Amino acid sequence: MGVWDRIPKQIFSTRGWGLLAAGLLCLLAAQVLGRRDLLSLALLLLILPLLSLAGTRVLKPRFSVYREFDPSPVQTSAAVTVRLAVARTGPGTGHALMEEQLPPRFGQSPVFRFPARTATAGSSRYEYQLRSATRGQFVIGPVTAEFSDPFGLSVHRHAIDAGDVLTVTPAPVYLPPTSLAGARGHDGVTATRSRANPSDDDVMTREYRHGDPMRRVHWAATARHGELMVRQEESVTTPEATVILDHRYLAHSQGTGYAGPSDGLEPVSSDSFEWAVTAAMSVCAHLGERSYALRCLDPSGEPAFLHSPSAPEPHTEEFLGAAGLQSIAESLAAIGLTGPRHPGGDAGPRPFDDRLLDKLSAHRLRGPVLAILGRLTPAEARDLAPAAAFGANAFALVAAGRGAETEEIMAVLRRGGWRAVAVSPATALPAAWSAFDDDGAAPEATAADARRGAGARQ
Secondary structure, three states: OOOOOHHHOEEEEEEHHHHHHHHHHHHHHHHHHHHHHHHHHHHHHHHHHHHHEEEEEHHOEEEEEEEEEEOOOOEEEEEEEEEEEEOOOOOOOOEEEEEOOEEEOOOOOOOEEEEEOOOOOOEEEEEEEEEEEOEEEEEEEEEEEEEOOOOOOOOEEEOOOOEEEEEEEEOOOOOOOOHHOOOOOOOOOOOOOOOOOOOOOOOOOEEOOOOOOOOHHHHHHHHOOOOOEEOOOOOOOOEEEEEOOOOOOHHHHHOOOOEEEOOOOOOOHHHHHHHHHHHHHHHHHHHHOOOOOEEOOOOOOOOOOOOOOOOOOOOOEEEEEHHHHHHHHHHHHOOEEEEOOOOOOOOOOOOOOOOHHHHHHHOOOOOOEEEEEEEHHHHHHHHHHHHHHOOOOOOEEEEEOHHHHHHHHHHHHHHOEEEEEOOOOOOHHHHHHHHHOOOOOOOOOHHHHHHHHHOOOE
């Protein structure tokens, strides 16, 4: 490494440092030789870089930045295209070196020159791609601009925008068809439709109301009642499903792979919780594609995404259609582990208590109840067991691995009416889903599944 490589270049350029060094040498020579002309030259050489430095700080160029993500939000492992438009908003000319600041997980930050060769109407456009293997919200930017004075003596770098948040949602895993979502209807199980060719005796009628079309008038009933009667069409009720997502810190933090916040707005998580989030997204997508209305709750009966910083509507617990599924995906993007971090701490609302049971009772037998859980204590399992009676079917995925305590918990849930499956972060989600049709037999984790689980948070 040369002498010039050791000199910091965030204040002066190599040329600026050279002038300062020359000025100091001239100043020293003027003192030794007593030459006034050398003193004047020394002052000039020293003042020029300092004036340039003041000019770049006071008269720094101003820019506007527009940043767009396509698609937004983006699923994990999918590529997102970032488009930048940079324009100068204040007086000034010349070139600037710009850099887009990125979280470390995205690799090297892109560098570009302003103005671009293809600049139009004073605006330069740039484009690059990003990819994230994990969900979360990440601050992309700000753009920093490095520019110098017209003589190239001083260098100044500053941020020209505040950056934007990129939301990365968990990608759903395809789940094979099972008996869980087979038949549906007015109670969430069997579709409710009137018969194609009903007889006059089968038709339900009611009094005519203003606005009813005349084609629905039932003349035979009108003659019997002496007033206009119309056919009452039986509506098809949207099937419902309730998903309970356990995001308690103590339920998921005891396994391997714990990760606290590292960059951007990454949530506090663990391998087992990442498995649970992917399961929740996949189950909701599987049921949403089958026209289910979804209700998402946490173990305390509160909206499941109440504490998610990425939730568009944190207090919402009911989701319907493609828009509802998109809202669930965004809410799961930055959801993290919540609650006390030590047993006996300030626990807040008690899990699996009457509040949750009351919520389930309000939609009694309208469809299946699916619980995606972490580690449970035997007491918590006993509290949750009666909740199975409020669903047309009750299914539980328990991310607790295997062991004597797990077997006890699974037995308690199954006695209460749950079809429960014990899983680990290495368990393939489709295999766990299919296990519901195999009397809850725990699926085996393959070597490939184990490698995926070990690398889930890398």
